[in-house]
Amino acid sequence: EADIYQTPRYLVIGTGKKITLECSQTMGHDKMYWYQQDPGMELHLIHYSYGVNSTEKGDLSSESTVSRIRTEHFPLTLESARPSHTSQYLCASSEVSTNEKLFFGSGTQLSVL
Amino acid sequence: GDSVTQMEGPVTLSEEAFLTINCTYTATGYPSLFWYVQYPGEGLQLLLKATKADDKGSNKGFEATYRKETTSFHLEKGSVQVSDSAVYFCALIKAAGNKLTFGGGTRVLVKP
Numbered sequence: 049e050a051d052i053y054q055t056p057r058y059l060v061i062g063t064g065k066k067i068t069l070e071c072s073q074t075m076g077h078d079k080m081y082w083y084q085q086d087p088g089m090e091l092h093l094i095h096y097s098y099g100v101n102s103t104e105k106g107d108l109s110s111e112s113t114v115s116r117i118r119t120e121h122f123p124l125t126l127e128s129a130r131p132s133h134t135s136q137y138l139c140a141s142s143e144v145s146t147n148e149k150l151f152f153g154s155g156t157q158l159s160v161l
Numbered sequence: 162g163d164s165v166t167q168m169e170g171p172v173t174l175s176e177e178a179f180l181t182i183n184c185t186y187t188a189t190g191y192p193s194l195f196w197y198v199q200y201p202g203e204g205l206q207l208l209l210k211a212t213k214a215d216d217k218g219s220n221k222g223f224e225a226t227y228r229k230e231t232t233s234f235h236l237e238k239g240s241v242q243v244s245d246s247a248v249y250f251c252a253l254i255k256a257a258g259n260k261l262t263f264g265g266g267t268r269v270l271v272k273p
Contacts, residue, residue, distance in 0.1 A: 052204075088198075089248050089266035096260065106260075138204055141199075150197075150261060151206030 054153035071139035078124040085136040165264035184251035192253040
């Protein structure tokens with residue numbers, strides 16, 4: 049069973065608000081990822097991290113930022129949310145040695161009005 | 162760059178029908194191939210994988226064979242159940258790669 053948690057599960061906010069999506073894992077995995085999933089279900093990698101103090105931008109440009117101060121925690125922040133940020137955000141983690149198997153959280157469905 | 166192409170859904174089937182979801186890939190070298198499944202309201206889970214040509218991955222009645230000559234990794238199940246209703250993602254990673262490349266996903270709906 050995956051031990052990776054995302055909160056909140058659903059979030060509805062107004063334009064211009066600052067938000068942070070939380071992601072935590074208890075498996076001690078070094079690698080963590082953020083994916084944005086559009087309504088057509090396609091997954092886009094927006095951020096990833098190989099360990100503490102390591103963050104990289106993914107394949108899809110995103111106005112969000114991430115931080116990795118602790119191994120288990122990989123929050124994603126939007127400084128000023130806009131309707132175009134409305135999407136499902138999925139967090140995942142994997143071991144360094146077996147980066148092929150990702151464990152996913154249940155996701156955060158963000159709606160910006 | 163690397164890419165994965167899946168058949169578009171939704172795929173609607175009756176219970177006990179045969180399911181095939183086509184997946185083809187473009188990549189240099191010898192990638193490992195995967196199928197992930199996303200049940201309603203959940204994150205993705207690894208369903209099966211194959212790491213070299215002619216390998217067959219299998220799990221929960223699903224199978225997929227790594228075909229290098231056709232660069233394909235089609236997913237099959239002989240008799241689907243309502244509980245198989247989900248979105249299925251094909252993916253690859255190269256031996257020296259560090260990120261999975263996902264296909265666009267195929268939604269499957271199984272009706273009783």
